[in-house]
Amino acid sequence: MEKTLILIKPDGVERLLIGPIVTRFEQRGLKIVGLKMLQVSDELARRHYAIHEGKPFFEPLIEYITSSPVVAIVLAGPQAVQAARNTIGATRPVEASAGTIRGDFGLMVGRNLVHGSDSPENANKEIDLWFNPSELVDYKRTIDTWILE
Ligand code: IDP
Numbered sequence: 001m002e003k004t005l006i007l008i009k010p011d012g013v014e015r016l017l018i019g020p021i022v023t024r025f026e027q028r029g030l031k032i033v034g035l036k037m038l039q040v041s042d043e044l045a046r047r048h049y050a051i052h053e054g055k056p057f058f059e060p061l062i063e064y065i066t067s068s069p070v071v072a073i074v075l076a077g078p079q080a081v082q083a084a085r086n087t088i089g090a091t092r093p094v095e096a097s098a099g100t101i102r103g104d105f106g107l108m109v110g111r112n113l114v115h116g117s118d119s120p121e122n123a124n125k126e127i128d129l130w131f132n133p134s135e136l137v138d139y140k141r142t143i144d145t146w147i148l149e
């Protein structure tokens with residue numbers, strides 16, 4: 001099963017949207033195999049967003065992601081990366097389809113509520129960055145008979 005890293009960003013936490021956001025992924029059928037809340041350090045933020053270093057929005061992005069706690073989640077499922085990205089919606093919330101998290105809860109790119117890995121390779125790297133292997137749980141869900149064929 002493919003895995004992906006999700007972050008509920010500080011605006012999602014502060015706006016009391018942890019529950020509604022987690023529910024979107026749960027209802028999709030994606031399986032939660034890791035979940036924790038943490039205050040992101042400046043160092044972790046810079047490593048996570050290293051690909052964006054030097055862009056005009058980089059420093060505000062670091063400020064944003066370290067401004068309040070985040071909820072980090074590992075989801076597993078068939079094509080979990082793509083499924084989660086589609087549930088999250090386009091980077092710019094105004095362009096995100098209604099029915100997506102960003103399309104339903106957001107307006108501005110610098111307050112877009114959720115991170116989702118953009119490829120299986122990056123997902124594995126990001127999961128290694130955010131979670132110890134001991135924090136990931138391998139378990140069977142009986143409901144999967146009705147979600148996976
Ligand atoms: P993604 O989160 O949809 O994968 P990326 O292009 O990887 O989007 O950008 C990472 C994050 O950086 C975005 O989610 C958003 O919070 C922020 N960001 C991206 N582009 C801009 C911008 O033009 N202005 C402000 N913030 C931006």
Ligand code: MG
Nearest residue numbers: 115116117118
């Ligand atoms: Mg990205």
